[in-house]
Amino acid sequence: MLATLAMSLLPKRPLHLPRLRTYVPEPSDPKIFWFNSERSDILQDVVRRIMERYEADDAIELVIGDAAYHEIRRLEHRTDEAGRKGLEYWRGVIRRVGRMSSEGKHETLREISMRMAKDVAGNFDPRVYKFAARAVPGLLTGVMNPSNLMRNVLDSGTRLDELVSVEGPVEKLRALQRKGTMLLLPTHSSNLDSLAIAWVLFREALAPVVYGAGKNLFTNPIISFFMHNLGAYRVDRRVRARLYKDVLKAYSSIMVERGYHSLFFPGGTRSRSGAIEQRLKLGLAGTGVEAFARNRARGVNRPVFFVPATINYALVLEAETLVEDHLKEAGRARYIIEDDEFSRLERWIAFFKRVQSAESACVIRFGEPLDPFCNPVDEDGRSMAPDGRVLDPGSYVSRRGTATVDGARDAAYTRDLGRAIAKAYVKETVVMATQLVAHVLFRRLCRATPGLDLFARLRHRGDIAVPMDELVADVAQTRDGLRKLELEGRVHLSAAIRRAEPDQIITRALDAWSGYHQKPIARVLGGSVIAEDPNLLLYYQNRLRLFAPEIAGSHPGDRQAALEIAAMEGAR
Amino acid sequence: MSAPVAIVGGGAFGRALATAAARVDRAVINWSRSPREFDHPKITTTSDFAALREAELVFLAVPSPHVPGLCHELGRHLDGGHLVAHVSRGVVGDDLETLTEVVRETTPVRRVGALAGPLVARGLSEGEPGGAIVGTLFPEVADAVRGALGGPSLRIYDTDDVIGVELASAFVSLITLAMGYAKAGGFGPGTLSVLATRGMAEATRVVQARGGSERTTAGLAGFGDLLAAMAEDGRPELALGRALWEGEPLDEAASRLGAYVEGVRIAEQIEHFGTRNQVQTPLAAAMAAVVAGKISQREAAALLMRRPARVE
Numbered sequence: 001m002l003a004t005l006a007m008s009l010l011p012k013r014p015l016h017l018p019r020l021r022t023y024v025p026e027p028s029d030p031k032i033f034w035f036n037s038e039r040s041d042i043l044q045d046v047v048r049r050i051m052e053r054y055e056a057d058d059a060i061e062l063v064i065g066d067a068a069y070h071e072i073r074r075l076e077h078r079t080d081e082a083g084r085k086g087l088e089y090w091r092g093v094i095r096r097v098g099r100m101s102s103e104g105k106h107e108t109l110r111e112i113s114m115r116m117a118k119d120v121a122g123n124f125d126p127r128v129y130k131f132a133a134r135a136v137p138g139l140l141t142g143v144m145n146p147s148n149l150m151r152n153v154l155d156s157g158t159r160l161d162e163l164v165s166v167e168g169p170v171e172k173l174r175a176l177q178r179k180g181t182m183l184l185l186p187t188h189s190s191n192l193d194s195l196a197i198a199w200v201l202f203r204e205a206l207a208p209v210v211y212g213a214g215k216n217l218f219t220n221p222i223i224s225f226f227m228h229n230l231g232a233y234r235v236d237r238r239v240r241a242r243l244y245k246d247v248l249k250a251y252s253s254i255m256v257e258r259g260y261h262s263l264f265f266p267g268g269t270r271s272r273s274g275a276i277e278q279r280l281k282l283g284l285a286g287t288g289v290e291a292f293a294r295n296r297a298r299g300v301n302r303p304v305f306f307v308p309a310t311i312n313y314a315l316v317l318e319a320e321t322l323v324e325d326h327l328k329e330a331g332r333a334r335y336i337i338e339d340d341e342f343s344r345l346e347r348w349i350a351f352f353k354r355v356q357s358a359e360s361a362c363v364i365r366f367g368e369p370l371d372p373f374c375n376p377v378d379e380d381g382r383s384m385a386p387d388g389r390v391l392d393p394g395s396y397v398s399r400r401g402t403a404t405v406d407g408a409r410d411a412a413y414t415r416d417l418g419r420a421i422a423k424a425y426v427k428e429t430v431v432m433a434t435q436l437v438a439h440v441l442f443r444r445l446c447r448a449t450p451g452l453d454l455f456a457r458l459r460h461r462g463d464i465a466v467p468m469d470e471l472v473a474d475v476a477q478t479r480d481g482l483r484k485l486e487l488e489g490r491v492h493l494s495a496a497i498r499r500a501e502p503d504q505i506i507t508r509a510l511d512a513w514s515g516y517h518q519k520p521i522a523r524v525l526g527g528s529v530i531a532e533d534p535n536l537l538l539y540y541q542n543r544l545r546l547f548a549p550e551i552a553g554s555h556p557g558d559r560q561a562a563l564e565i566a567a568m569e570g571a572r
Numbered sequence: 573m574s575a576p577v578a579i580v581g582g583g584a585f586g587r588a589l590a591t592a593a594a595r596v597d598r599a600v601i602n603w604s605r606s607p608r609e610f611d612h613p614k615i616t617t618t619s620d621f622a623a624l625r626e627a628e629l630v631f632l633a634v635p636s637p638h639v640p641g642l643c644h645e646l647g648r649h650l651d652g653g654h655l656v657a658h659v660s661r662g663v664v665g666d667d668l669e670t671l672t673e674v675v676r677e678t679t680p681v682r683r684v685g686a687l688a689g690p691l692v693a694r695g696l697s698e699g700e701p702g703g704a705i706v707g708t709l710f711p712e713v714a715d716a717v718r719g720a721l722g723g724p725s726l727r728i729y730d731t732d733d734v735i736g737v738e739l740a741s742a743f744v745s746l747i748t749l750a751m752g753y754a755k756a757g758g759f760g761p762g763t764l765s766v767l768a769t770r771g772m773a774e775a776t777r778v779v780q781a782r783g784g785s786e787r788t789t790a791g792l793a794g795f796g797d798l799l800a801a802m803a804e805d806g807r808p809e810l811a812l813g814r815a816l817w818e819g820e821p822l823d824e825a826a827s828r829l830g831a832y833v834e835g836v837r838i839a840e841q842i843e844h845f846g847t848r849n850q851v852q853t854p855l856a857a858a859m860a861a862v863v864a865g866k867i868s869q870r871e872a873a874a875l876l877m878r879r880p881a882r883v884e
Binding site for chain 2: 395399411413566
C-alpha cells in the first residue's frame, strides 16, 4: 500500500541528476562513459542517415504520410495532454505535407526524425552507474527482506554472488571488448534478464552495454531512472511508423559503428513457452552486420563480435503468465504484457524468498563469440576459417575487392547469424533441476495419455501419480542421458544436477516450486508424486524439448512420449 | 573483366555447366580429380583446388556424398569473397542436412545457393530453352548464376526458400525412383499420377517441418523438375527403379548405370527423419524397404495403397 502510494508520488518522466561540472571520462573508462559527450553527434548522425535514405520528394511524402497515419491512429484514443498535443501536431503535418515545397518536406522529415531520435536515445550518467553497481544487488536482496534494506544496500550483494553464477569464456570476452564492439545476445525468459546481465557484466569486469528496452519498462519510475541513466534506449513497440523503425535501426547501427558494446534479445520477446528460442528474428541485432559493413566501406577496421548467451533460471518469475499466454491462441499475438508478475511487488518477494534458498538460482552461460559471418574468433579477435586459417571478415562485404553496404546481402547474413545463434543457444543451455524433474513428470503424463493432443493432456490436472521410486529411477536415467549429451558438448548441466543424488534433485525441484507458484506444480502424496499443474510442467520441461528423444528411457511408452514432446510446437 | 567461373566436378553435369558458361563468353576453370580437356578455348581444366581461388562463383557439381569431403579440401582455398552454388539433388545424414548447410559448415563461404529445377546435362550443353531456380538468401548469388549461365535460352528464377529448393529437389529423386519402379510394374498413368501427387504432398510435409515453404514444392524445384523426370529426361533414378522392380540387385544396377543415384539414400534418410519428427513419410518408408530388399513388389504396392484416404 505504502509502496503504491510512494510510486504514485514519483515523477512520470525519467529524471536526470543535475550536473555541477562536466564529467571527463578516464582513458580507461568503458566506451559508454563517453556517451553523453557524443550524444548530440549521434542524434545528428541518425537524422543524416534518414535523410540519405529518403532523398526523393515522393519518398519523403510517403514516409511522412505513413508516420502521420500510424501516429494519429495511436493517439486518437488518448485523453491526456501529451496525447492531445501529439494528435494536433500530426494532423497539422498531414494537412500540410501535400502542399509543401521540396525544402519544406526535407525540413519536416528532419524535424520528425530528430524528435523520434531524441525519444529513443538514452543517457549515461557515470554517477548512477557507479551507484547502481554497488546498490542493485543489495536492492534486489533487499526486496526479500525490507527491514534490512539499508544494510543490504551497503552489503554489496554478496548474497547475489551465490545466486547468480557465470560460465563460459569470460576472460576471452574481456580481451575482445578491447579489440572491437561486442554484441551480447542472450536468451530471454524474464524481465529480470537485463538486471541479471547488467550485474554479471559488472561483477566479471566486463564493460557495460547499451540496449533497447521496451517503453513499458520505463513506466516504473525507479527502474526508468536507472535505465535511462545507464545507456538504455527506449523502444516503443506501439509506434508502428516505418520511419520510427528506420530511426531505431539507424540509432542502433550508429552505436555499434562507434564502438558501443550492445545487448539485444534476438528472440524479440520473452519465450512464452519456456523453450529455448529457435526462431530468431534478430531484429535490431542485425544492425551489427550493417555497422561492420558501413565501417569497412569507409575504411574503418573495427571488428564486431556476436556473443550468444543463455540465461537459465531454476524458477522463472513470470512463468505462470508466460505459459498462459503461450497456450492462448489469441495470446500468441500479444506482445506487451503489462500486468504480469514483474509489475507485482508481492510476486517479487515470493520469488526472491524461494530463489534465496536455491543454490545458483540463475546461471548465465556465455557462448563462443562469432564474427558477423558466423566464423569463430580467437583471443585476438581474428576470424577463423574451419581449417584454422585467419580470415579477413572484410571479404564478406566486398565484391571484387571493394567493401560495400548492401541491405539485401546484410539481411541474408543476419538470417544466417540467427541460425548460428539458435544453435549456440541449444549447446549453451544449462539444465536446471526444476526443468529435469518437470520433463520427467511431463513425459509420464504423455505416456499415460497416448495420442491425445496437447490441450487434452493439459486438462489432466492431478490425474497422474508417479510412485517416488519410479520417479527417482526416471530422473536418474534421464540425467544419464543428459550427461552423455554434455560429454558430447551438446548441452550443460547445472552443478546441482551434476552433483546431487536423483532423490535430492526431485526434492530441490519440489521445494523451489512450492511457495513461489500460486498453485502447486507437483506434490508428494502417499509415496507418489502427483502432477498437479501440467501447464507449468510444460513450461519448465520445454527447455528440454529438443533433447527429448535422446534422453528418454527404454520403456516403449517413454520413447513414443519423447517423440511426441519433441514434435510439439514451442519455439517461441 | 569478370572473374572466371569455377566448376567442381568432371561428370556430365559439371561439363555441361562449363560448356553453358563458356557459351555466354565466360572464362571457365573446371576441376576434377582426373581432368579431361574440353574443345573450347574459354575452358581450362585442373586438378588443383588452388587454381579456383581466382574465381568468384564456384559451382559444385558432384554427388552429395562427396560434397562434405571435397568442401574440406576446397574450403582451404576460398574465403568470404567467394560465392558457391551446388547442383546436387541430395541431402546428408538423417537430419536431412542440406548441401548449402554443409558448405557453410565446412568452408568459410557464406554466400551460397542451390541451383535446381528441370535442368539436364544435354539441354544445358546444347543451349536448349529451359528454366531453373536458384535457392539463396543472397541476391548476389542469384545474379552471379544468371551472369554465368543465363542467356536468351535459359530463364533462371530465384527464391530465398533455400531449404525448400534443396528438399524438393531431393524428393524429386525419390519420387522418380518410385515412378521407375511403378512403371516397370505396369502401373498406368492414373497410378503414376497419384504416386507423383502424394509423393509431392509428402515432400511438402517434410519441407514445412524443416521450415521451408509449401509454395516451393509446387514450383520449378518440385513439380517442375518432376514433370521433366516423368518425361524421361534421362535420369538414372528412373532406370534404377525399373531395375529394382525387375529384381536386379542394387549394386549391380547402380554400377551398370554408371552414375551415382541420389534417390537411393534419400529414401532411408527421409524415413528416419519422419520417424523422429512425427512427419508421415509413407513413400520414403516403402522405397527404403524396396531399396534394402526387405519387401516384394506386391508388398510395396499394398503398403502404399492401404493407407486411409483423408481430406487432401
